[in-house]
């Protein structure tokens with residue numbers, strides 16, 4: 068299976084939290100495809116963000132774009148149905164945070180969501196063994212999770228190449244997402260390494276013109 072059409076998923080971790088609905092609608096109108104929604108629990112990662120109630124509030128506000136939930140929480144399973152009910156489209160989790168990775172994958176699918184598995188910079192790819200065919204997405208972290216605005220870790224490029232190969236060999240339509248330090252300047256290199264789904268927070272939300280950054284990213288990806 069060759070690469071799928073590129074998706075740009077602005078991470079609303081860098082949005083204006085005091086005007087979250089408005090800012091999310093604005094970034095989508097500016098050309099964002101998905102909403103990337105970071106859930107941090109001050110346990111698995113050292114930060115605390117948003118839960119399912121805020122996600123539901125975005126749906127109630129009128130956000131209809133796919134919401135790509137990145138769970139940085141431990142334990143994982145208990146909170147999955149709440150996010151599905153709130154309107155998540157895809158739920159990704161870290162294998163180290165789940166006692167039973169295959170069970171968590173099944174739980175997310177049974178809740179009606181797409182499922183992704185997330186790899187921190189030091190997480191080995193052998194967590195893909197035996198489960199790759201069940202996934203809709205593999206997410207490669209190019210920073211250590213917990214904060215926006217960090218610098219891209221270049222070793223992520225080799226990891227992307229390795230996962231691209233595994234996905235292609237599987238023959239399945241699995242997305243390859245990258246998250247952390249993605250900018251209009253490095254997105255070309257990241258796309259060339261095999262990513263087709265690009266999360267970007269500070270590079271978009273800290274810019275004066277969201278549309279101009281997203282357009283530049285899209286043109287660079289080709």
Ligand SMILES: O=C(CO)[C@@H](O)[C@H](O)COP(=O)(O)O
Nearest residue numbers: 078212213215216248268269
């Ligand atoms: O999951 C995370 C951080 O843990 C990310 O989604 C960040 O929100 C990306 O932010 P930038 O690095 O693009 O500023």
